[in-house]
Amino acid sequence: MNVLAGKKLRHGENLRSKLLEVFSILYKIYGPQSWWPADSNFEVVVGAILTQNTNWSNVEKAIVNLKRENLLRPLALRNISTKKLAALIRPSGYYNVKTKRLKNFLDFLFTRYGGKLAKMKPNALLTLRREILDINGIGRETADSILLYALEKPIFVIDAYTRRIALCLGLICKESRYDDMQAIFMQNLPHNARLFNEYHALIVAHSKSACRIKPDCLRCVLHNEKRGIR
DNA sequence: GACCAGGCACATC
């Protein structure tokens, strides 16, 4: 369970105001992110699967290969052989595993929604989440990335960046599990897809930034921001 | 050459 929700933090701040403050400062520093970096909702899904435990620059190489072959369309990707798909996504690593996972998602998409992501959108968030999590190879993070960034559903994505920053800020402990961490954000922020989109994207932007302080240590940024130091 | 990067499933205990 969420052991920290509602608990008073130092300086009398509660979790809700702390989370909003962090968002406000990140937004002020990095500006609107308007994620995900993709040309279509389907490309978001492909990227979410390819980026599993992989550097994004490697994923970009695979995406470029797929675009070159005009394969970033559900039907086209469903119709190519696993051998060809594996060769094209090779730069993203774990290419045999990820080929199966992409095909699994496509099987689901065509079986249940006629190959159209748009047909998924009207369904309730939790219904969709259950369905997507049933696909072999799609875990919580990938499912939530698809739900938030491809289907615009209000769910907070927990990834390695979020974990590191939340740990740094004392919002979670090392033992916290995915659902616990997600509850910290979901129970203390308005359920708004645009807010969750920007918040997570800003966390990634900060984590990847080459700021002079240790990128993972948001505490330093918060401290300096309050003192007017950039 | 070692280490790391936006996971996940599966086997084992």
Place this chain on the structure above:
DNA sequence: GATGTGCATGGT
């Protein structure tokens, strides 16, 4: 349920 392991590339 917790822990260990396999899956693989490209950048530093």
